[in-house]
Amino acid sequence: MxxxxxELKANQVTPKNGSEILIDALIEAGVTTLFGYxxxxxxxxxxxxxxRKEHFNQVLARHEQGSIHAAEGYARISGKPGVVIATSGxxxxxxxxxxxxxxxxxxxxxxxxxxxxxxxxxxxxxxxADIMGITTxxxxxxxxxxxxxxxxxxxxxxxxxxxxxxxxxxxIDIPKDIAANPCADAYDSSFDLxxxxxxxxxxxxxxxxxxxxxxxxxKPVILAGAGIKFAGASxxxxxxxxxxxxxxxxTLQGLGAFPGEHELSLGMGGMHGTYASNTALYNTxxxxxxxxxxxxxLTGNLEHFAPTAIIAHIDIDPAEIGKNINTHIPIVxxxxxxxxxxxxxxxxxxxxxxxxxxxxxxxxxxxxxYNQPEEGNMIGQYVIEQVYQASEGKAIVTTDVGQHxxxxxxxxxxxxxxxxxxxxxxxxxxxxxxxxxxxxxxxPDDLVIAIVGDGGFQMTLQEMSILQERNLPVKIVIVNNEAxxxxxxxxxxxxxxxxxxxxxxxxPDFVKLAEAYQIKGAKLATKEEFDQQLPGLLAHDxxxxIDxxxxxxxxxxxxxxxxxxxxxxxxxxP
Amino acid sequence: xxxxxxxxxxxxxxxxxxxxxxxxxxxxxxxxISVGRTEQEGISRITFVVDVDDFPKAEQIIxxxxxxxxxxxxxxxxxxxxxARELALIKITSNAQMRTEIQGIIDPFRATVxxxxxxxxxxxxxxxxxxxEALIELLKPYGIKDLARTGxxxxxxxxxxxxxxxxxxxxxxx
Ligand SMILES: Cc1ncc(C[n+]2csc(CCOP(=O)(O)OP(=O)(O)O)c2C)c(N)n1
Ligand SMILES: [Mg+2]
Numbered sequence: 001m002x003x004x005x006x007e008l009k010a011n012q013v014t015p016k017n018g019s020e021i022l023i024d025a026l027i028e029a030g031v032t033t034l035f036g037y038x039x040x041x042x043x044x045x046x047x048x049x050x051x052r053k054e055h056f057n058q059v060l061a062r063h064e065q066g067s068i069h070a071a072e073g074y075a076r077i078s079g080k081p082g083v084v085i086a087t088s089g090x091x092x093x094x095x096x097x098x099x100x101x102x103x104x105x106x107x108x109x110x111x112x113x114x115x116x117x118x119x120x121x122x123x124x125x126x127x128x129a130d131i132m133g134i135t136t137x138x139x140x141x142x143x144x145x146x147x148x149x150x151x152x153x154x155x156x157x158x159x160x161x162x163x164x165x166x167x168x169x170x171x172i173d174i175p176k177d178i179a180a181n182p183c184a185d186a187y188d189s190s191f192d193l194x195x196x197x198x199x200x201x202x203x204x205x206x207x208x209x210x211x212x213x214x215x216x217x218x219k220p221v222i223l224a225g226a227g228i229k230f231a232g233a234s235x236x237x238x239x240x241x242x243x244x245x246x247x248x249x250x251t252l253q254g255l256g257a258f259p260g261e262h263e264l265s266l267g268m269g270g271m272h273g274t275y276a277s278n279t280a281l282y283n284t285x286x287x288x289x290x291x292x293x294x295x296x297x298l299t300g301n302l303e304h305f306a307p308t309a310i311i312a313h314i315d316i317d318p319a320e321i322g323k324n325i326n327t328h329i330p331i332v333x334x335x336x337x338x339x340x341x342x343x344x345x346x347x348x349x350x351x352x353x354x355x356x357x358x359x360x361x362x363x364x365x366x367x368x369x370y371n372q373p374e375e376g377n378m379i380g381q382y383v384i385e386q387v388y389q390a391s392e393g394k395a396i397v398t399t400d401v402g403q404h405x406x407x408x409x410x411x412x413x414x415x416x417x418x419x420x421x422x423x424x425x426x427x428x429x430x431x432x433x434x435x436x437x438x439x440x441x442x443x444p445d446d447l448v449i450a451i452v453g454d455g456g457f458q459m460t461l462q463e464m465s466i467l468q469e470r471n472l473p474v475k476i477v478i479v480n481n482e483a484x485x486x487x488x489x490x491x492x493x494x495x496x497x498x499x500x501x502x503x504x505x506x507x508p509d510f511v512k513l514a515e516a517y518q519i520k521g522a523k524l525a526t527k528e529e530f531d532q533q534l535p536g537l538l539a540h541d542x543x544x545x546i547d548x549x550x551x552x553x554x555x556x557x558x559x560x561x562x563x564x565x566x567x568x569x570x571x572x573x574p
Numbered sequence: 575x576x577x578x579x580x581x582x583x584x585x586x587x588x589x590x591x592x593x594x595x596x597x598x599x600x601x602x603x604x605x606x607i608s609v610g611r612t613e614q615e616g617i618s619r620i621t622f623v624v625d626v627d628d629f630p631k632a633e634q635i636i637x638x639x640x641x642x643x644x645x646x647x648x649x650x651x652x653x654x655x656x657x658a659r660e661l662a663l664i665k666i667t668s669n670a671q672m673r674t675e676i677q678g679i680i681d682p683f684r685a686t687v688x689x690x691x692x693x694x695x696x697x698x699x700x701x702x703x704x705x706x707e708a709l710i711e712l713l714k715p716y717g718i719k720d721l722a723r724t725g726x727x728x729x730x731x732x733x734x735x736x737x738x739x740x741x742x743x744x745x746x747x748x
Contacts, residue, residue: 133591136592137595141642144588161643193643195642195643195644196643317641319640319641321636322630322633322634407733
């Protein structure tokens with residue numbers, strides 16, 4: 001299709017083809033950034049994009065996994081859906097990890113995949129993959145477009161489904177003939193979703209039950225999850241907690257939903273959470289879960305999770321309520337709407353001072369801790385603490401998966417929502433760095449730091465290409481322990497130190513790699529070097545890679561060992 | 575315990591795949607599943623018989639089904655006044671002499687003979703599962719060569735007694 005041809009179409013002389021209709025629909029949906037990777041089945045779409053370039057900021061990752069993790073980081077920080085386009089077959093299957101990741105962490109994505117032309121679907125044609133079958137269990141919803149005139153409606157529905165209720169990924173599979181052929185018929189893009197009506201307002205009866213429960217409680221705790229961030233309900237949460245003086249535990253994905261340095265904050269709960277948090281979750285008599293899904297990394301052994309508590313659970317997804325934990329006060333609602341009602345209707349509550357004193361004593365006596373190693377040597381916890389100090393706690397921080405992730409969750413005290421980007425539910429190595437790229441695109445003026453492990457970084461490091469190309473000043477901090485640290489830790493603790501395939505015998509020269517991608521690199525091997533150079537490197541006007549050398553044998557503590565309960569933590573500060 | 579759950583769904587491509595996939599992923603045991611059109615254009619009814627440990631588990635199935643975009647309505651009708659039927663086709667080894675004997679067995683079940691050959695006889699029976707099973711048991715000694723069952727399809731009776739509604743399992747869908 002030549003340029004002249006396109007102009008003819010713009011003059012409505014010939015009908016638009018599917019790709020042009022798609023682009024109209026994307027513009028109408030307010031899409032400004034696209035994470036796309038071309039290929040045969042999506043050639044018509046990319047051609048149409050080329051002709052209407054001015055409408056989009058198009059980001060070409062170097063692997064579709066990079067595209068989708070970047071889209072996830074973008075979605076988490078911007079609050080807008082991340083939009084991904086990939087070709088059929090291998091392009092589509094390269095997205096699978098990211099789609100599951102977004103599903104587990106409830107991130108809004110709209111994913112477009114190319115498909116072979118309709119007349120050869122089902123014949124094992126070149127680059128055909130049954131992406132509908134593959135993604136049915138891992139998407140909130142998926143569509144295959146069978147008629148061009150359905151395309152505008154489907155796109156509209158997809159954006160609606162991805163971003164409302166409990167957010168999640170929606171996939172649209174577009175056969176090449178749909179993208180290439182003109183649309184002769186008139187189309188109607190109005191919604192048609194009778195089976196999809198998320199419930200967003202709380203039932204007053206249940207709010208009343210919570211009120212009663214609070215009036216007879218002596219040891220209430222709030223558990224703050226990611227639902228608070230999606231709903232933008234942090235202010236209402238702070239108001240609720242402060243008004244009644246109730247301590248707050250956050251989940252991993254809830255970090256920042258309640259300010260980490262707030263006097264009522266007990267920090268993160270769960271496997272590597274604080275002693276104060278886990279003890280409070282164990283001893284509470286009224287647990288108010290707002291927007292968390294009682295994941296097993298939080299609860300530990302279910303038998304010992306809040307064993308004597310009345311459980312109140314506010315969630316926009318009714319299927320999460322009662323799924324893992326028997327719930328007494330179910331509140332199906334958007335977190336913000338629920339908290340507004342709670343703040344309006346719940347006034348007088350008992351004095352919880354005695355309980356607050358108890359949890360605060362724990363907070364004071366058993367803080368997160370580590371032993372400073374001998375002169376010169378560095379450990380991961382220290383690296384994170386210094387990054388926290390140097391960035392004044394204000395950076396957007398993404399992490400990969402492993403020890404460095406848990407240390408970041410422990411030692412970077414997030415004071416605002418939407419500053420922390422991490423793969424929680426799926427625990428996807430390779431996520432952290434491309435997610436930082438998406439985050440930086442969403443927040444071009446903010447300091448974005450990708451804290452990654454030397455293992456996970458090697459899964460998606462090719463995306464360094466984008467940094468120089470798009471002039472994105474992402475700061476990469478590799479917590480380099482020359483090992484798959486988290487695996488090594490478990491082998492040390494539970495497999496008699498048989499370090500099976502978890503210690504690297506050779507590492508690339510990360511600084512040279514950075515330089516190969518035309519970005520600044522620095523290896524910081526000692527504490528002195530680190531202290532001296534970190535502030536300058538973080539302030540550098542452009543992308544930077546920091547290879548921070550840390551001791552291999554350091555472990556993440558405290559810990560609830562697998563299968564154990566909240567009250568059975570090991571490695572608590574003596 | 576067995577629960578009978580019905581779901582009204584839109585006839586969109588992939589909807590059945592989505593539903594069976596989700597039941598499998600969450601490790602729900604389906605005893606039977608039957609699908610067919612309803613009086614409304616574009617809408618089908620699916621009837622599941624599932625075997626679950628307790629009420630919360632049944633509740634979880636309903637919620638997971640309800641979450642699907644193309645699922646319109648899900649109801650656990652087990653404890654309501656319902657009509658539930660299935661159809662079974664049973665082929666038995668039988669020669670001419672035994673036919674009358676078999677006829678005598680199937681008559682009280684209002685089953686009918688639908689096919690006869692030199693050494694087989696095929697029977698059709700409809701009813702609730704207990705009735706169908708009872709007949710199958712009685713015919714087993716003759717040697718069942720082939721058995722096809724549709725699984726249960728069901729809906730509510732026109733009138734629901736008041737008392738029955740109080741027995742409804744607890745619901746978190748407030
Ligand atoms: C894709 C993927 N493969 C394997 C794992 C299992 N895993 C979890 S943590 C970890 C080690 C990560 O090592 P590194 O990135 O160096 O981080 P560290 O734990 O050393 O901080 C591994 C292999 C995973 N989470 N994701
Ligand atoms: Mg490592």
